[in-house]
Amino acid sequence: MTSVAVAPRPRGSRSPGIVFGALSAVILVLVAALTVTASRNGPPAIAEYAPQAAQQIKQAPLEQTSNVGGAAGAEGEETTTTTTTAPPPPAAGAGPTTTTTEPTIERPRVRRCVGNPPRQTEDPQSPPCVAYWTGDNGGATYKNVTGDTIVVAAPAASPRVMADLEAYFNKRYEFYGRKIKLIPATAYDKSTCAERRAGAAADDEQNHIFASLTSNDGNAGFCYATELARRKLLAIAADDIEYSEADMVAMRPYLWQYGMSFDKGLTAIGQMICARLAGKTASHSADPTLSPKKRTYGVVLQNVIRDTDLSLQPLFDAMAKCGEKIDPRDVFRLSTNDNAGFDHPEAANGAVVQLKADGITTVINLGIAFVEHYIAAAADNQQYFPEWIFTTYGANDLNNAITAFWPSKTQRQSIMGVNVIPPQRPFTREPAFEAMKEVDPGLDPGKDYVDITNFTHYYRSMLLLASGIQLAGPNLTPANFERALQAATFPYPKDDPTKSGRVGFQGDHSMMDDAAEYWWSETATPPFGYQTSGGAGAVCYVNQAQRVTLGAWPGGGDPFFAAPCYPGPA
DSSP: OOOOOOOSSOOBOOOSSOTTTTHHHHHHHHTOOOOOBOOSSSOOTTOTTSOOOSSOOOSOOTTOOSSTTOOSOTTOOOOOEEEEEOOOOOOTTOOOOOOOOEEEEEOOOOOOOBTTTTBSSSSTTOOBOOOOOBSOOOSOOSTTBOSSEEEEEOTTOOHHHHHHHHHHHHHHSOOTTOEEEEEOOTTTTOOSHHHHHHHHHHHHHTSOOSEESOOOSSTTHHHHHHHHHHTTOEEEEOSSOOOOHHHHHHTTTSEEESSOOHHHHHHHHHHHIIIIITTSBOTTOSOTTTTTSBOOEEEEEOOOSOSSOOOOHHHHHHHHTTTOOOOGGGEEEOOOSSSSSTTOSHHHHHHHHHHHHTTOOEEEEEOOTTTTHHHHHHHHHTTOOOEEEEETGGGTTSHHHHHHHOOOHHHHTTEEEEEOSOOOOOGGGOHHHHHHHHHOTTOOTTTTHHHHHHHHHHHHHHHHHHHHHHHHOSSOOHHHHHHHHHHOOOOOOSSOTTOOOOBOOSSSSBSBOEEEEEEEESSOOOOTTOOOTTSOOEEEETTTTOOEETTOOOOSSOOTTOSSOOOSOO
8 A cells, every 4th residue: 555644643554464553643754820838628719639728720821821832931830939029118317327228039829821711721722721739649549640750652763752741741731749651562563452551561560551532443442441441551542433421431530532532523524415415406426327316224343353332323223313324234234343344344345335335325435444445445346326424533624535545536526524623724723833932942843744643643642631630639549530521611612713622521531521513525625734645635624613512503505515615824
């Protein structure tokens, strides 16, 4: 298979023995505060499990801004105030005196908060700002946590990326006397469950990690994550849409995900279908025999080796609310829980033959980059050109993933979808880029493309981890991590130029809380960092990437393939 550059959400590589190997790393490579003392009683209003503050932080300093990279005083260090106090005047008749001015040094009062209500950093998705902290953090409050270090695995991250992540998050977040130390994960590139579980055991027993930033790095990445969870350690996926909420609840409080959970993503697709497409003809099909027909639906799902299967029931339930259904004979699971069969085209061809024979007009594609090209090739071979509904799962909202693994322009012209992570945008508009540049000022967006894409991927899972550690307070445990995140309200700004999307954990374990709609254009110009190999072609976001909350999907008809294209924030 020809190598291609697909940015920036690194997902993994494919080799004869590893179908989904290092999917996080290869789409990267191929793409690419107040004086306080610790108090365990009576938490402040900032967050339920934040440390007691002497003065509640209600507003950021006026000189700070809420735009990414635009805050004043970008050092992010503690600030101390020096007050000069003049001595009292001499008594009448007293002889000459020598006066001295002794500075009174005040302790740091507040962190460099951003926005109103104040959040921790310039990133619009960052957590509520908390006070500076001093005191006794309790030392070893949990397994593999010490009084000064929290070790975290970062599979496939380069030394530069790990150093920059450490520098930024240790500098800008409150970890209560501890520092995060990043190390490579063990056996991240292995392809069997046994090997990945052994790697998790080594990371626990030998490397003494408290968490792993992502586990979607090979066929059996899920097995690595669940083994960590069984060992009562945190496994935090980034934007790979790897876990369902059922997965995370079954192993709570140890599994977490930055991207919207798989089941909520399916609900989003179902709600979009009901609001936009249900009961209408398949007008976006390139096949003149299908386009006049009332829409009928099929679904194709691929997944990597896991301990459990992914349920499609949330999709069926959401569609049922508007009277739409999918016949079980038109539901296809092309993956296996071993290495046999996943790389073979026969299953994809059989699915396409059946879908065409049943006259299905609209196929929900839950395929995975690096193996879904079998689906596209089978559709071309069968001269089957339905409407395609894509989503973030499998990297199918990335410009280069679409052009690389759906090479037929005829197929691509019928792609529409639901994006459940931040939209594509130039690297210079990424909060992750601004964070990396703050601690690595020599960063060059052109020359350092691979490191920037790698950093962006890990930054998102690190944002989740750092938010939970900060909000949990000095007594760091997974239980406090969960309670703190689920109790917090993330102060997402009303006018966010990056269109990042609202985040939070109201009763769940995935960070993203909203979605955007998109369609494909062959002629649109993609943003810097997301270019296709041909130079043109991009995802176009509906209504300028308007974020949509589940349960409140807008009506107003079919918005897809309506010019002009909005390829993401400029």
